[in-house]
Structure formats: C-alpha cells, structure tokens
Amino acid sequence: MNDNALDTRLDAGLVQAALALIEPAQRILLIAHERPDGDCIGSALGLMHMLDALGKTCVPACADRPPRNLSFLPGIERVQQTLENAAFDLVIALDAGEFRRFGKLYEENSRFFDSATVLNLDHHITSEGCGQVNIIDPTSSATAELLVLFQQQAHLPLNYNAALCLLTGIITDTSSFQFTNTTPRTLEAAALLLRAGAIPETIVQPIFRARPLAQARFQSLVFASAQTACDGRLIWSAADEHTLAAAGAAPEMDDNISGLLRDIDGVQVAAFFKSYGEPGVTRLSLRCAAPYNAGEICQRLSHGFGGGHSRAAGATFHMPLAQATAFVVEELKKEIQ
Numbered sequence: 001m002n003d004n005a006l007d008t009r010l011d012a013g014l015v016q017a018a019l020a021l022i023e024p025a026q027r028i029l030l031i032a033h034e035r036p037d038g039d040c041i042g043s044a045l046g047l048m049h050m051l052d053a054l055g056k057t058c059v060p061a062c063a064d065r066p067p068r069n070l071s072f073l074p075g076i077e078r079v080q081q082t083l084e085n086a087a088f089d090l091v092i093a094l095d096a097g098e099f100r101r102f103g104k105l106y107e108e109n110s111r112f113f114d115s116a117t118v119l120n121l122d123h124h125i126t127s128e129g130c131g132q133v134n135i136i137d138p139t140s141s142a143t144a145e146l147l148v149l150f151q152q153q154a155h156l157p158l159n160y161n162a163a164l165c166l167l168t169g170i171i172t173d174t175s176s177f178q179f180t181n182t183t184p185r186t187l188e189a190a191a192l193l194l195r196a197g198a199i200p201e202t203i204v205q206p207i208f209r210a211r212p213l214a215q216a217r218f219q220s221l222v223f224a225s226a227q228t229a230c231d232g233r234l235i236w237s238a239a240d241e242h243t244l245a246a247a248g249a250a251p252e253m254d255d256n257i258s259g260l261l262r263d264i265d266g267v268q269v270a271a272f273f274k275s276y277g278e279p280g281v282t283r284l285s286l287r288c289a290a291p292y293n294a295g296e297i298c299q300r301l302s303h304g305f306g307g308g309h310s311r312a313a314g315a316t317f318h319m320p321l322a323q324a325t326a327f328v329v330e331e332l333k334k335e336i337q
C-alpha cells in the first residue's frame with residue numbers, strides 16, 4: 001500500500017532540500033505574514049508543533065497580533081511580535097513569498113533576515129520565493145495543505161495540536177471547503193488531519209459563526225454605504241476611522257467584508273477599501289468572479305504592492321481613502337465594460 005494517502009506529491013528533490021535545512025537546525029524561527037489570517041498562523045503553529053516533537057526550539061513570530069478568533073489555536077500564546085534576539089539557525093517563512101509581506105518583523109531585523117538561511121513554504125501563485133529553498137505550490141488551497149503534503153513526504157510527526165492548526169489553515173483559505181480552490185486533495189489532506197484528532201467545529205465556530213455585536217454594526221454601516229455600477233456587477237464600499245468609531249469596532253472586525261459584498265445578487269467584482277491607523281494609506285480587498293482575476297488586477301493597479309489569488313486578492317495604495325477609491329473604481333469599471 002502507498003504510504004502516502006494523497007493523490008499528488010511535492011517535488012521530492014525540494015522536500016529533501018527542505019529537510020536538509022531543517023535537520024541540522026536547532027533554533028528555528030517560523031514567520032507568518034503581517035495582518036495574519038488562519039492560514040499563515042495555523043501553518044506556522046502547525047509546523048512548530050511538528051518540529052517541537054523533533055526536539056527543535058521553535059519561535060513563531062508575526063508582525064501583528066493574531067486576531068482574537070484564533071485564540072483557540074494551541075501555542076498561539078507563543079507568537080511573538082518582535083525578536084529580542086535574532087539568533088536562529090533557520091527561518092521558515094510561511095504563506096508569503098516576499099520578505100516585505102512580513103512587515104515590521106522583517107524591517108526591524110532586515111540585516112538578520114538578509115543573511116539568514118530561509119526555507120519558504122507558500123501557495124500563492126504570485127509568490128517570488130524568499131528562501132534558499134522555496135516550496136511554492138499554487139495547487140494547494142492553503143499553505144497548510146502544502147504542509148500536510150510535506151508532513152507526509154518528510155514523515156514528520158503529526159499530533160493533535162499540529163493537526164488542529166493545519167486544519168485551521170485549510171478551513172480558513174477554503175472558507176470551510178466552499179471556495180473553488182478546494183480539490184479532492186484538499187479533502188484528503190483534511191481527512192488526514194481529522195484522523196489525527198482535529199474537529200472542524202472547533203475551528204468553524206470561532207472563525208465563521210461567532211461575531212461581536214460591534215462587528216455586525218460595522219458590517220451594516222459598510223453595506224449601508226455600498227455603491228454599485230455596471231448594472232450591479234461592480235459593488236464597492238469603504239471604511240475609515242469614523243466608521244470604526246461609529247460601530248465601536250476594532251480594525252480586525254473588517255474580516256471578509258469583501259466576501260460579504262461579493263455575495264450580493266448579480267455582483268461579479270466586489271471591492272472594499274479601508275484606511276485606518278496609517279494616514280495616507282488605503283488598503284483594497286478585492287473579490288472577483290470569473291473571468292476577472294483579482295490577483296492580476298491588484299498587482300497591476302498597485303504596481304506590485306498587491307497580489308493574491310484569482311478570486312480573492314489585496315493591494316495597498318499610498319493615497320488617501322477617497323482618492324484610492326475613485327482611482328480603483330474607475331479602473332474596475334473599465335475592466336468590466
């Protein structure tokens with residue numbers, strides 16, 4: 001019987017090259033991209049639990065505090081926002097392929113990172129690869145799915161904690177297996193995690209069901225001010241500090257707003273613009289139905305300060321909210337007409 005229950009495998013040479021970096025390393029830094037989500041944090045912690053079991057000393061780090069709805073993840077309290085002592089044998093960069101995506105964690109330690117041994121594990125099709133060894137698999141729904149393949153091929157120990165963290169990554173990036181990035185292999189990878197003890201409801205309840213009243217109020221303000229064009233195929237809305245204050249909401253409560261806008265009848269392109277905490281900076285979250293490619297649009301309009309997947313992507317504009325909104329909406333109208 002095949003000892004690998006998954007229908008496709010990672011490049012065996014790359015897996016060996018990654019193991020050749022991991023095996024001699026004792027102190028390992030696992031980094032998740034800024035403005036973290038369940039996949040980058042779940043992947044960092046999932047791999048941490050596997051490497052812990054091998055006797056490694058692991059430090060997970062992320063420039064921003066993980067969102068509260070991930071507080072159920074085992075080991076979340078170990079995620080550091082800064083590095084007191086950047087002395088690591090190996091850096092494993094997860095769920096992004098460019099150092100700039102790791103935000104101030106990179107900026108504050110760039111001398112260390114630029115000369116560090118780096119293993120990069122990511123699933124974004126726009127990924128450039130920021131390591132000496134890069135395993136980038138855009139056919140994986142989540143970096144966590146790629147890590148299940150890696151775990152299987154590298155024969156890493158898979159315990160309950162690792163399984164729960166990795167299933168969180170897959171459930172986050174597939175929106176509970178709803179998105180079209182869900183493949184038979186995604187479900188096979190998830191099945192392996194369930195066999196290791198992970199229970200989907202442990203993840204789905206805090207991430208997709210529970211919602212503070214302030215978040216519901218914030219969402220209602222965003223919907224109330226939404227505008228449409230192109231016969232309703234384009235929808236957009238925006239939020240700033242005043243929106244947050246009116247709802248009593250925290251910035252992280254804007255999670256998946258663009259997804260909610262996309263679900264309006266007839267919408268093919270949904271854009272959510274926000275500007276808070278960083279004056280003169282506007283962030284776009286874009287959701288597109290085929291044939292529109294959100295990742296390509298975000299990368300092009302932001303001149304490289306954006307990217308992602310074909311259905312969901314983001315971009316950063318060094319413009320005030322109203323200016324960025326007007327610019328992007330005009331471009332999106334041209335795209336759709």
Ligand SMILES: [Mn+2]
Nearest residue numbers: 039095142143
């Ligand atoms: Mn991801």
